[in-house]
Amino acid sequence: xxxxxxxxxxxxxxLWALCGVALLAGTLVWLAQRPMFALRGVVVQGLGGAELxxxxxxxxxxxxxxxxxxxxxTANLDAVRTAFETVxxxxxxxxxxxxxxxxxxxIEEHQALGTWGEExxxxxxxxxxxxxxxxxxxENNKLLEFFGPDGSEKEVLVRYAELEEWLKPxxxxxxxxTLSERYAWTITLDNGVKLKLGRDRxxxxxxxxxxxxxxxxxxxxxxxxxxxxxxxxxYPNGLAVSAGGV
Numbered sequence: 001x002x003x004x005x006x007x008x009x010x011x012x013x014x015l016w017a018l019c020g021v022a023l024l025a026g027t028l029v030w031l032a033q034r035p036m037f038a039l040r041g042v043v044v045q046g047l048g049g050a051e052l053x054x055x056x057x058x059x060x061x062x063x064x065x066x067x068x069x070x071x072x073x074t075a076n077l078d079a080v081r082t083a084f085e086t087v088x089x090x091x092x093x094x095x096x097x098x099x100x101x102x103x104x105x106x107i108e109e110h111q112a113l114g115t116w117g118e119e120x121x122x123x124x125x126x127x128x129x130x131x132x133x134x135x136x137x138x139e140n141n142k143l144l145e146f147f148g149p150d151g152s153e154k155e156v157l158v159r160y161a162e163l164e165e166w167l168k169p170x171x172x173x174x175x176x177x178t179l180s181e182r183y184a185w186t187i188t189l190d191n192g193v194k195l196k197l198g199r200d201r202x203x204x205x206x207x208x209x210x211x212x213x214x215x216x217x218x219x220x221x222x223x224x225x226x227x228x229x230x231x232x233x234x235y236p237n238g239l240a241v242s243a244g245g246v
Contacts, residue, residue, distance in 0.1 A: 038071050040101040044084075047094070047108040054089035054136055055107055063087045072101055080105070088132045091124070112137040113160075114144030116153065127154035145188075148179035155179070159206070163187060166210045170217045191226075198234035209233040 044060055046052045067083035068075060077095045084093035084105055092108040110130050116123040122130055122137055123146050137143055148156045156179055163174050167189070176188035185197035185206060195213070197206050213233055220228060224243045232240040 038101065039068070039075065039103065041103075042068070043098070043102060043104045045104065045106055047092070047106045050109075052107060052109060053140075054109055054132065055087060059087055060084070068103075072097060072099075072103075075103065077103075089130075089136075091126070091128060091130075112143060113157070114146050116146050116148075118147075123153060123157065125157075127157040129153055144174070145176035147177070149181055149183075152179055159185070162207070163210065166207060167214060169214045193228050194230040196230060196232045196234060209239075213239060 042060075042065065044052070044055065044057075064080075064083040064087050068080050070076065075097075077097075080095045080103060081093045084090055084095070084107065089109050090107050091110045094106045096104050096106075098104045110122070110124040110128060110132070111126075112122045112132070113125045114123050115121065115134070116129050120131070120134060122132055122134070122143075124130060134143075144160075146153075146156050146160075156177055159179075160174060160177055163177075167173060172189045172191060172193075174187050175190045178186045180186070182199065184199045185195075187195040187197060189195065195210070197209055200206055210233070213231060216239075220231075220241060224241065227244040228241060229244060230242040232242070
């Protein structure tokens with residue numbers, strides 16, 4: 001091989017090319033670490049231009065910013081995203097570089113629908129359980145109350161939406177919902193009446209119970225007035241009324 005001029009030229013050319021690539025890579029790494037590329041700012045905005053109601057500058061500075069390492073080129077965007085997703089009220093975050101010296105973080109906030117369980121957790125409108133300041137969550141609307149076994153959050157949320165629709169004919173809506181460990185439903189309405197629905201024996205069980213109740217509720221209301229405390233809907237062909245003074 002050492003007497004083959006053509007082969008030696010090819011090998012030599014490859015070695016010089018490798019040296020050139022290594023030199024270029026080293027130069028780029030060196031340049032990327034220069035102070036001129038230090039991060040000068042992090043812009044935090046709502047996803048799709050949405051207004052951020054709960055994520056504020058002080059929270060971001062104390063929770064997320066100290067965890068950002070590196071400069072414009074070397075900052076790990078996945079690590080930055082993870083850091084922001086640990087901030088209270090942040091559901092999701094996406095991060096991009098904005099030349100020449102800042103990062104832009106787009107945030108989707110949780111929207112609290114109600115409390116979950118007894119431990120001060122919140123349930124979002126998308127069925128996520130999260131921890132945040134309850135007082136902040138109650139600024140705009142009164143929180144509903146939800147209870148259920150671990151992992152049943154989205155099932156409870158779906159049933160809440162169904163009940164809202166089924167109860168429209170009588171102008172009532174749920175304010176508290178409990179799914180027991182045996183998967184039996186108990187609902188409290190905004191007029192204080194409690195509905196005992198029991199377990200779903202099949203896909204249409206609860207819907208049938210509630211629709212039947214809405215059909216005769218005006219008659220019960222006319223007879224009992226505001227004295228109705230609870231309605232037991234677990235009977236196959238009727239219901240039981242508990243009312244004050246009866």
